Amino acid sequence: MNFETQLKLLLLSYNSLIYIVTEEEERLEYVIQNLSHEIFNSSICCWNFIDGYKNNPNYTQQGARNPLEALEIIESSELKTTKIFLLKDFNNFINDLSIIRKLKNISQILKKTDKRIIICASEIEIPKLLKEYVTILDFPLPNEKEIQIELRKLLKIIDIDESYVQELALIYKGFTIERIRKSISRFLFIQENKSKILSSILEEKKQLIQQTDILEFCGTKNNLQDIGGLNNLKQWLKKRINGFSKTAQQYGIPYPKGILLIGIQGTGKSLSAKAISQEWKLPLLKLDIGKIFTGIVGQSEFRVRKMIRLSEQLAPCILWIDEIDKAFLKSNNYTDSGTSNRVLSSLLNWLSEKQKEVFVVATANNALQLPPELIRKGRFDEIFFIDLPNVHERKNIFQIHLKKIRPLSWQKYDTEYLSKITDKFSGAEIEQVIIDSMFNAFHEKREFTTKDIEISIKGSTPLAYTNEIDICQIQDWAYSKGIQLA
Template identity: 40%
Template sequence: MRSFPVELAEFLKARFPYLYIPTWEEERLLDVIKEVVRDPSRIRTVRDLFTWTVTDGMVGADSRMVSETQSPLKALEFINKYDQPAVFILKDFHFYFGGMAGRPDYPVIRKMRDLAVRLKQSPRPKNVIITAPTRVLPVELQKDVTIVEFDLPTEEEIARLLHEMIEVNRRSGRIAIDLKPEEEERLVKAALGLTLKEAENAFARAMVRDGRVGADDVEVILEEKRQIIKKTGILEFIRSPFSIDEVGGLENLKRWLEKRKNSWLDSAKRYGIPAPKGVLITGVPGCGKSLISKAISAMWKLPLLRLDIGKVFSGIVGSSEENMRQAIRTAEAIAPSILWIDEIEKGFSNIGSSGDSGTSTRVFGTFLTWMQEKTKPVFVVATANQIQELPPEFLRKGRFDEIFFVDLPTQVERKEIFRVHLRKRLRDPEVMRDFQLNEEILETLAHWTEGFVGAEIEQVVIAALFEAFSEQRSIRLSDFEKAVKNMVPLSVTQAEQIRAIRDWANVRAVAATAREHMVDYTRQSDRSCVPGDDDIRRVRGGRKVDF
């Protein structure tokens, strides 16, 4: 891919009249433009450089202001009459295109259309560069204006900034440097997606926080990225309190994720492997799909962004497509990152219907194309309860690396789920005076809750604690037995739906449960498996693949 200076030089030499560069980084862009227009090896003809703002008017490279050019029409007239090779930078000129003003300034637009012809025919090369934090372009200028993307700082630029800041503080002796090469790479990768100013602020904050620079300062950098997300309104930055150890079972999925940890770092390039695209997790409701989605963020130490499809669709014509593009740009801007879409079938289940004039189809198409062709390390985690409702093109290979099916937890998994919840809640010695958490107790609880999902097991623990709390005593095993007997599990109330999704997953998805945990087990036919009930065998869903 060509660098921005090379691309800019080509546009200038080809005498493109108007270049529109959307960016927040005016200073960094100005430095690059100065470097290009002063280099005869790039553009052959060295050119004068002027910058315009509504407050100062035209200002030359020598910092001298051109009088009476604050008006946009006067500025354009100055460009028209200037008779030397030059490049003119107009800052925040989108205001006159109908940006924050709401209504376009038609005399300015008409003047620009007239000027475009004269710029092309001028005996001396002249170009106009428009910079703005957002892209606003009226229909009248679409054929005359060329949009040029100015990417955020590269990894090399951020690494150079970090080195400079470290050297300055090392000489002063005020900051302790505690960075290994791989930890420095992790810090730089974490800062990708920030502007140079934002990265500088993040590094400076990390340095002054505890007087040192170390690998644990990644969290400070992620805080800067949270600020970016908060301003979009479409994405939500999730602070994940869960570790992968708090997810009971699903060992096959965990091993798959562990093998792909750090695959976006430079060390992975030696193996010629790409960054993973994403994973689709489907299965029985309440079995931990959302929980493990959040735990991936903590496991990989990457920011977790939640995309609410409902916020993408809005009432203004054309805004839904732009909302999706903005969400994608934001996720890529702070890459490497994790983009989480919960219950994705609710957003994309009615593709092709005529009720929205094709809006949902266009939004879906934008998302599909991005998933197929994305080059930035954005790992997509999508969860679905009713995966049959998703369009078939969404499920084909190339969109996701793998589709995992999360079934009802096995005996071993239920033990682990009970262990996680009991250890998290039972911390007071008085509450545990008559209760001892051991393998035998866990085996008993797991046996009683045959057919229960993870969320129901958590509610069993909570209900048992309420029993003890109501009588102000320590918890007992009988409290759990009572909670189990009073709860009708999802495997009973939605038996037909679970059977249908299992049939789908048997040939289309990989089981999230490890093969060694899929020992023969029994599940009751009409009631939870409390002592005394009759049990029957059932078949688990998902292809048996080990990672």
């Protein structure tokens, strides 16, 4: 059900107090004005703290800098034509006891007089005393179709080839209409080709996401060929590469939900998330799960809702939740007044029920600390365990790294021998011994050799030895639970 249909139903069902979350006041006002004309054949009356009431000559400038007076005007209004009062940024005053009491009183009067109050704000701030009286709605950012309509309007002014309006609309997902207008208007003054325009918009999008302080836009050039081993995971991903396509929808396939990658540090979990983004040609959003948790009561829940809303607005995309085990340790539930439980509950509900084209890649190092409800079937399409690479995979990893740094001479290195003497080394540790050998040879002003890598290997102690007990426990857990090997 789209936003307009939801709001129309609320207006017709006598919901007297509606709270809409948005940063697009102008666009929301336009939508509400159209609905008011359609349902009630009347205009809306708008209020803001500085100007007071507008759009109605009977109340012009009344209630300015006085939110209580603004409500009293609605309460005493005898106008039969005005049915909707839009109060902008009223969340800044809604925690005042007099405002709370007035809203409670007025809610009964509104039902009798067939009037409605709509509060629009950029954040949800509703006191407990009003939760039973208020209905909350999210006003979504413009979808692809709405963006295309806006772009075609701008095409009349700006000379942009119609053939890539769809491409522009896709890359502008996550922008407000006002941001799109400002972004496009810049191209009036600069002459750039198509690729530079798209790169410029992508950079804007990156900055926009960074400003949320929750998600990070990750550019990547890694693909699945850059990962040694993990053949089961690669095959699984290749079968779902077109999972978000219209053809897949017509076939009746549900959108792929996501995967949980559990494994030892340095085995390629993060690299896999980046490679999926590159392989599927979808933007990668990284969630620092630690940023969800703040010291202010209620803010953690708000931030997880904001993360969900933003990732869905940017769909189709890959959402990478890195080291999810650190945020939802079993012990946290007893030490943080239930915040972890509430955040986890919101996240799990979304993972189970989401309908948008957001593919979640969650990574975890310590499976033993994960809450059981996170790993039950239905949250993710599949759970993969990434173990330490075997001898064949280690040979492949050596070859991948050596091809990158010595594309013309990589074959002179004895990767067969090196793979045999690196038992229990992770992919990251193999990369590090190559780098270490290069530094040693560079210091001596010569080319590095297989012997240099061998010396670095013998001087390194892998994590599998220093943290042997913990790693064995994780391996035992994965094999005993029958977790799919990557």
